[in-house]
Amino acid sequence: MSTGCPSVAQTANMITTLYPARSGERLVAAATYAVVLLYINTRHQADARTLVFRLLDFTFRQFNAGRLVGGYSPATRSALLAFETGLYCTVGLPTTGLTLPGDPSDGGTVNKVIFPSNTTQIVLTGDGNAGVQIPPNSFTGPALLVAISKLAPTPPLHTTLDQYGPYYDIKVSPEVSLTSSLTVGLCLANGVEIPTVFLAHNISPTSIEVLPPGGTIAGLCTTQTASLGARQMFDLAMRGEVTRTASALGDAVASMLLPENAYAGSGGKTGLAKSFSPFGGVDTKVYLKTNPTPFPVQTAPAGAAVANPPSALVSTQRGSPVSLVNVAFSVTSGGGTVGGGSSSTVATDATGIATVSSWVVGAGSNSVQAVGTFADPTVTFAPAPANSGFPQNVSVEPANGVSYAATGGDIVPYGSSYLYLDGPQGHDLGFEAPDFSTAQWNTASGPFGNGDLNGTVCPVNSEPGFTLNPSWAVGTDMLLRKTFPLPAGWTAPLRITAAIDNDIAVYVNGNPLTMLPSGAPLYSFNGPDAGNYSFNANTGLVSHENCANKGSLTFSVPLSYLNVGGSNTLAIRARDRGSVNYVDVKVSPVAPLQ
Known part of the structure; x- marks a missing residue:
């Protein structure tokens, strides 16, 4: 058993914590967990894992309907996370990616178990603002647990690029069972019309991954009204099905927990992902301008440096400074030097500013061009699908850069x-x-x-x-x-x-x-x-x-x-x-x- 895993006894006791006393639902849950243990003891590991997901699906349906002890309270949600962890540990599944279930009374939340299917399956929040589309046969193993919850309006992504919400924490576990990317979708409040805004998510405490578009998700940006419609588990228990063999009980629980896939409408931004964390939209375009703008035309003796060497500012559309943009300053006329040579590259600092060390002008008209290249390693891009046109770096506009002008006068003027x-x-x-x-x-x-x-x-x-x-x-x-x-x-x-x-x-x-x-x-x-x-x-x-x-x-x-x-x-x-x-x-x- 992994470090931090509840024991089997502790996991079993969580059933009594979550389910009301003397309820048929508690009886079914307890009996199902007993069969899970029976499968393990008889070395039917695959069957045990399948039944664990059936039990999780059943438990989430009870939770979503407000039938667990404590309703949607934080204590109930914490107990449910502990129960998930215990079940995963019982059958040897990695607990990475498990997260505190969202509040089902919030339209931006959904908790659902998805079982294998040869058709596309869609999980959407009640407000239709976030969802996951699972392609046919896209994972191995008995099931996936999908949990989506709306985050606070504070931008959660680890980047200085402009972010667009609402933001959602989307978790799919176990991630290791995925054999192809899933389509994640968000109905952004703004930024949808900006072609350089793509979905992105955190991949480390300091970095993000920008995702290629994944096509439309039916029902995204449309309020959902479909009913979950689970069978009455109490009736099942009263019919004595919990006393059947383990296989029969597993089939009985499984037969009533079929996924819904009946939504209409489409929209929003989508992205292809195989790992999951907080998601939001990011603008993959930043802007370069002279610092200040306009930059003054200067005069200096030919062969001497101007008083104010070329300086550039890189910022987002909303005005946030962008660091780690390599600004290449190049002499384009006049024959002078920048930074001691024909060109010099300077990275923008935390304030978004890059200033070349010097500009020595030649005689007559002189000019320097500055072109930016985004070089922040904390922003990565998922590989581009064939013929998708999906970029592989943040673009810096204008692409041909900005220019600076100066006049080189006499090297030693009269009156020196x-x-x-x-x-x-x-x-x-x-x-x-x-x-x-x-x-x-x-x-x-x-x-x-x-x-x-x-x-x-x-x-x-x-x-x-x-x-x-x-x-x-x-x-x-x-x-x-x-x-x-x-x-x-x-x-x-x-x-x-x-x-x-x-x-x-x-x-x-x-x-x-x-x-x-x-x-x-x-x-x-x-x-x-x-x-x-x-x-x-x-x-x-x-x-x-x-x-x-x-x-x-x-x-x-x-x-x-x-x-x-x-x-x-x-x-x-x-x-x-x-x-x-x-x-x-x-x-x-x-x-x-x-």
């Missing part, structure tokens, strides 16, 4: 912040080396220079939107240094555009932007001001006369000079030879990355 040091012409030779110490240097933003002086008026020195920094004294050299990153995968050379009054030398990572080994110059003079520039090979400076002008002097930075995937050092020596001085530069990609 620099480390600077002013001093006599020619001071601090070697300052352009990346490892040169700048411990004593100051920090300030450009442009650097002095305004109108001694009648000289230069428009760029008072350009709107820029505040001239006077830290550069007339007649001296101003040294500027700044580092800027370039992401891995960067493929564009750079262009440095300088506005200078008077002379300038530009270096990147210690390389002077003068001439290539081939003799090709890296500087270019453009526009109407081009004639005011020249290159002095002795000083290594590009000289310029007259007021500074933006756009007329550019330096090309070969890709070979760049530290791709790391930090780059921009160094500038600006020399003043007159009454007004000015220096500012910007660094830009030559072309958008592809």
Whole structure:
């Protein structure tokens, strides 16, 4: 006998607890249990199990009719569960799946024993809102015990997906005797019209199984009025049939407990199941959107990260956050990186949010696409029947994801912040080396220079939107240094555009932007001001006369000079030879990355 099983004597005493004294029903129940024991003692185990289910069926009919001691009270229901357990233990059946019988006065409850049949059998609650359809020859053994009871409105399924009720606890035992799936049906109060809502049930304390549709169940969503119509057991006892042989008694009890199968109507949601627990509807679609929505279009220097990396929120239709959705962020234009590469996958957290660690933009227009894939292992799907179209995972909409946009501006724009040091012409030779110490240097933003002086008026020195920094004294050299990153995968050379009054030398990572080994110059003079520039090979400076002008002097930075995937050092020596001085530069990609 299994641990926790009542003894034979305790099981027999439960008959006197449940059945009224001096009633024919008690006599029949006691005699039937005695025959069960006789079968066991004579090694007729199969017959004993058959008779146990006949006795259970008879007892449930008495219970449903309110004829047991205590009626539908919790004490009676507990005693009935103990009696079920004792009978199962007596004949060696597993007690897994046995549950406290529901209250028959509740229309959402049914307790019934189903015997083998070559026709379809249906068990429905009195209110028609839940049921089980048993196909012909779908189980081995003498019978099945079906118990259905309505649950509280609190969603009982172990999932954060949207749930739809009413919910029912449906138990079929013994489950081990099932040879094919049964069709479970619920008449949902809402969600029936949603094509992605399917029936599901708990399969562990932390997980659910979503079930494929099982076809219609006749009578589902229709109030039931069929009578159970059992024969009068007292008359049977009075005719002396309880004194017959065990086989005769078993046949007599069995003959009056035939299943009903006369219902009309159909509807609701159905699902195929071979294990049983609380059931309800779940929506197998969740929704992905930017976080926040709309997501702002950002601007950052090309090669730098935007202030707010792409973030996504996944939630159900009702707004509940959904965790463990893998959101794949992928660069779709602009040539930047997300999370350090062309794509990065981040799982949503308990709040339903997934945020990529960084978005480094390329020059010009940039975009990232985020696509979600449901990856919560606690939600499983039963295998899909052939050609059913039943999904095998929760869908994340929109299927093509959501997008983010940003603009990559200049890598180093005009007016940027620099480390600077002013001093006599020619001071601090070697300052352009990346490892040169700048411990004593100051920090300030450009442009650097002095305004109108001694009648000289230069428009760029008072350009709107820029505040001239006077830290550069007339007649001296101003040294500027700044580092800027370039992401891995960067493929564009750079262009440095300088506005200078008077002379300038530009270096990147210690390389002077003068001439290539081939003799090709890296500087270019453009526009109407081009004639005011020249290159002095002795000083290594590009000289310029007259007021500074933006756009007329550019330096090309070969890709070979760049530290791709790391930090780059921009160094500038600006020399003043007159009454007004000015220096500012910007660094830009030559072309958008592809």
